[in-house]
Amino acid sequence: MTLVEEVLNAKTGEAIIRRVDLVYAHDGTMPLIIEAFKKAFNQVKANAYIFFDHVFPAPTVKVANLQREIREFARQHGIPIVEGQGICHQLVVEMGLAENARVVVGADSHTPTLGALGVFAVGMGATDAAVALGLGKTWLRVPESVSVVFEGKPSSYVMAADAMLYIISALKEYDMNYKAMEFFNVPFSFDERLTLTNFSVEANAKTALIGDDYSGDGYVKELIVDLSSLGPMVAKPHHPSNGVPVEEVEGTKIDQVFIGSCTNGRFDHIKKVAEILEGERVSVRTIIGPASVNVYRKMVEEGLVNVFLEAGAVIIPPGCGPCLGRHMGVAADNEVILSTTNRNFRGRMGSPNAEIYLASPITAAVSAIYGEITSPEGEL
Ligand SMILES: CC(C)[C@H](C(=O)O)[C@@H](O)C(=O)O
Numbered sequence: 001m002t003l004v005e006e007v008l009n010a011k012t013g014e015a016i017i018r019r020v021d022l023v024y025a026h027d028g029t030m031p032l033i034i035e036a037f038k039k040a041f042n043q044v045k046a047n048a049y050i051f052f053d054h055v056f057p058a059p060t061v062k063v064a065n066l067q068r069e070i071r072e073f074a075r076q077h078g079i080p081i082v083e084g085q086g087i088c089h090q091l092v093v094e095m096g097l098a099e100n101a102r103v104v105v106g107a108d109s110h111t112p113t114l115g116a117l118g119v120f121a122v123g124m125g126a127t128d129a130a131v132a133l134g135l136g137k138t139w140l141r142v143p144e145s146v147s148v149v150f151e152g153k154p155s156s157y158v159m160a161a162d163a164m165l166y167i168i169s170a171l172k173e174y175d176m177n178y179k180a181m182e183f184f185n186v187p188f189s190f191d192e193r194l195t196l197t198n199f200s201v202e203a204n205a206k207t208a209l210i211g212d213d214y215s216g217d218g219y220v221k222e223l224i225v226d227l228s229s230l231g232p233m234v235a236k237p238h239h240p241s242n243g244v245p246v247e248e249v250e251g252t253k254i255d256q257v258f259i260g261s262c263t264n265g266r267f268d269h270i271k272k273v274a275e276i277l278e279g280e281r282v283s284v285r286t287i288i289g290p291a292s293v294n295v296y297r298k299m300v301e302e303g304l305v306n307v308f309l310e311a312g313a314v315i316i317p318p319g320c321g322p323c324l325g326r327h328m329g330v331a332a333d334n335e336v337i338l339s340t341t342n343r344n345f346r347g348r349m350g351s352p353n354a355e356i357y358l359a360s361p362i363t364a365a366v367s368a369i370y371g372e373i374t375s376p377e378g379e380l
C-alpha cells in the first residue's frame with residue numbers, strides 16, 4: 001500500500017470525495033477565488049485561512065487595492081488573515097493548522113510542502129479552491145505513487161536542495177503528471193524534510209509524502225538515491241530540471257544571490273548560511289529572506305542578524321520576497337541570479353533576459369562570498 005492510499009484510505013485510481021480539513025490561499029490567488037466563489041456560493045463552509053505573503057507590504061496602488069478587497073471578503077466571511085508573518089506554507093506548519101489533518105487544499109502550487117507532516121496536501125486553481133471553500137469538500141482521483149528511497153549519509157555540504165535538484169533532473173524524462181512522490185529513509189532535519197516535499201512540485205508531482213517503513217508495494221516507479229555519493233547540485237537556466245553537479249558551472253559570475261523562500265528559508269537553512277558568512281564579506285548583492293517571523297526572531301536571538309549585517313547582506317521582511325519577481329530584488333536585463341528558490345523559469349525573478357541558477361543555501365552562501373558559482377566542497 002502506498003502512503004497516499006493509507007492517508008486517503010482508498011485505492012490508487014479511485015475517484016473519491018473527501019472532507020477538506022483546511023483551505024488556504026494568499027494575496028496572489030485570493031482575488032480570483034473571490035470571483036469564482038461569488039458565482040456559486042454565499043457562505044464559506046471550510047476551515048479557511050488567508051496569508052498575505054507574496055507581495056506584502058503592497059508595493060503599488062493596484063496591489064494595495066486588491067489586498068483591500070481580500071480583507072473585505074475575509075471580514076464578511078469570518079476568515080482570518082495573517083499579514084506579513086511569513087510564507088503561507090511555512091505558517092500553516094508553524095501555526096499547527098494542519099495538525100491531525102488528512103486533506104488540505106491550498107491555492108498555491110507548493111501546497112504539497114505539507115506532505116512532510118503526513119497530510120495529503122494539494123495545490124488547486126481558483127475554481128477548485130472556491131468549491132472547496134464553499135463545500136468544505138473536494139473530489140480527487142487517488143494518484144499513483146513514485147517512491148524515492150534514500151541510501152547513505154549526505155556529506156556536510158550536501159543539503160535536501162541538492163538531493164531534490166538531482167531527483168528532479170533524474171525524473172526529467174519521466175511523466176510525473178498527477179503522480180505522488182513518496183520519500184523513504186530520509187536522513188534530513190524537519191526543516192529540510194519540508195524542502196523535499198516543497199521541491200517535489202518541480203518534478204511535476206501532484207503531492208508528496210514522507211514515510212518511515214518502505215514496503216515497495218504498489219509503486220509505479222522506484223528511484224534509489226545514494227546520498228553518500230551525491231555532491232552539490234545547481235540547476236541551470238531556465239528550468240529546475242536542468243540540474244548538474246556544481247563543478248560544471250563553477251566560475252559563472254553572478255550579480256545577485258537570494259537565500260530564502262518556502263523552499264530554503266527556514267531556520268536550519270539560514271543558520272547554515274550564517275555559519276559560512278560569519279567573519280566574511282559578500283562580494284555581490286545578497287538578499288536573505290526568512291520564511292517567517294519566527295525564523296526571523298530566532299535569527300535575532302541567535303545573533304545571525306548581526307552576522308548578515310557584518311557580511312554586507314540585506315535582510316528582507318518574511319515572505320516570498322524576490323522569488324516571484326514582483327518586488328524586493330527584481331532581476332535586471334542580462335543579470336545572473338543564484339537563488340535557493342524552486343523555480344528558475346525565464347522571467348521568473350524579473351527580466352526575461354536574466355539567467356537564474358538554483359542551488360542549496362550552502363552553495364549560495366559560499367558563492368556570495370566569491371561573486372561566482374563556487375562549490376562548497378572543501379570550504380566547510
Ligand atoms: C502566485 C502563485 C499562484 C504561485 C504558485 O501557485 O505557485 C507562486 O507561489 C509560485 O511559486 O509560482
Ligand code: SF4
Pocket residue numbers: 054087108110261262263319320321323324341342
Ligand atoms: S516563496 Fe516562491 S515558491 Fe514559495 S509560495 Fe512564495 S512565490 Fe511560491
